[in-house]
Amino acid sequence: MDAETEIRAQLERANSLLERMLAEVAKTPSTHAIFVDAGYVYAAAGRLAVGTEDRRAFDLDAEGLIEAFIDKARTIFADSRLLRVYWYDGARRRIHTMEQQSIAELPDVKVRLGNLNANNQQKGVDSLIRTDLESLARHRAISDAALIGGDEDLVSAVEAAQGYGARVHLWGIEAAEGGRNQAEPLLWEVDSQRTFDLEFFKPYVSRRTVAATYETLGTPRPSREDVRFVGAQIAAKWLAARGREALVDLLPGHPYLPGSVDQELLVEAEKLLAYSLRGQSDLRRALRDGFWEHLQTQY
Numbered sequence: 001m002d003a004e005t006e007i008r009a010q011l012e013r014a015n016s017l018l019e020r021m022l023a024e025v026a027k028t029p030s031t032h033a034i035f036v037d038a039g040y041v042y043a044a045a046g047r048l049a050v051g052t053e054d055r056r057a058f059d060l061d062a063e064g065l066i067e068a069f070i071d072k073a074r075t076i077f078a079d080s081r082l083l084r085v086y087w088y089d090g091a092r093r094r095i096h097t098m099e100q101q102s103i104a105e106l107p108d109v110k111v112r113l114g115n116l117n118a119n120n121q122q123k124g125v126d127s128l129i130r131t132d133l134e135s136l137a138r139h140r141a142i143s144d145a146a147l148i149g150g151d152e153d154l155v156s157a158v159e160a161a162q163g164y165g166a167r168v169h170l171w172g173i174e175a176a177e178g179g180r181n182q183a184e185p186l187l188w189e190v191d192s193q194r195t196f197d198l199e200f201f202k203p204y205v206s207r208r209t210v211a212a213t214y215e216t217l218g219t220p221r222p223s224r225e226d227v228r229f230v231g232a233q234i235a236a237k238w239l240a241a242r243g244r245e246a247l248v249d250l251l252p253g254h255p256y257l258p259g260s261v262d263q264e265l266l267v268e269a270e271k272l273l274a275y276s277l278r279g280q281s282d283l284r285r286a287l288r289d290g291f292w293e294h295l296q297t298q299y
Helices: 003-027 038-050 062-076 098-104 125-138 152-163 184-189 198-204 224-242 244-253 259-273 281-298
Strands: 030-037 058-060 080-091 109-116 144-148 167-173 192-196 205-207
Touching: 030 038, 030 062, 030 125, 038 058, 038 062, 038 080, 038 167, 038 198, 038 205, 062 080, 062 098, 062 144, 062 198, 062 259, 062 281, 080 098, 080 125, 098 109, 098 281, 109 125, 125 144, 125 152, 144 152, 152 167, 152 184, 167 184, 198 205, 224 244, 224 259, 224 281, 244 281, 259 281
Parallel strands: 030 080, 030 144, 080 109, 144 167, 167 192
Antiparallel strands: 058 205
16 A cells, blocks of 8 residues: 555544544534522522512522523523533532522522621622533533623623533623623623513512511421422313423423413412412422422423
């Protein structure tokens, strides 16, 4: 075999190998993750929806909001699968609060805690975000990252992830007083920007009051089985009203429900139970389980 023939054979083998590699890459689904700076969400959503950043003055339905973020990501990254949601918050001595523990128990959610100083300011959260973003991008675990935050210190996290080929999409919350609540250098560095308005957050933020609620009226807490049964009841009504075509559209999202359906389920269940399920993550999961179980038996 002469030299020219040998070179051609080597080129053909190299091309064949490259084609196989490209074919494998094409078959590999894209993956995205959602990174939530909880301090930014509480401050910006609280000010927008109820006029205060003080966490003690309002309730945030973190579970519902996380599902709304997942649902939005599913729409934006249509051909991609979710790796998980990362929820970054602060806690004294990095010990989970009850609320943070309930969030950590949610499927596909990872809670990462920085510290809180004497002034209740988060410390170390930005470095946690950078570490996770950079590590996941470096190991090709994600192709896209939805980042919900506004601190200029996140610029280095964005640059690190982009350096390994990941695209970073900045999601923000409408500023109550107009203008911006995200640092301009951060806006400059990301691959895309999206802002959620008051209507998006209204269902998940409510001011705490001393007015009579289901609990203060003395309604006993329902059991998980009671709530599961109510979820199945609502699913039957939902299916009767919308038909099997709507069911076919809903099933691929299991175990997540679109935000509008989830809110409809919650409101209807609270009416039937005469009991508020806000902040009751175990009962909320039982409600969704009952809803899904009934729908799946009908498919």
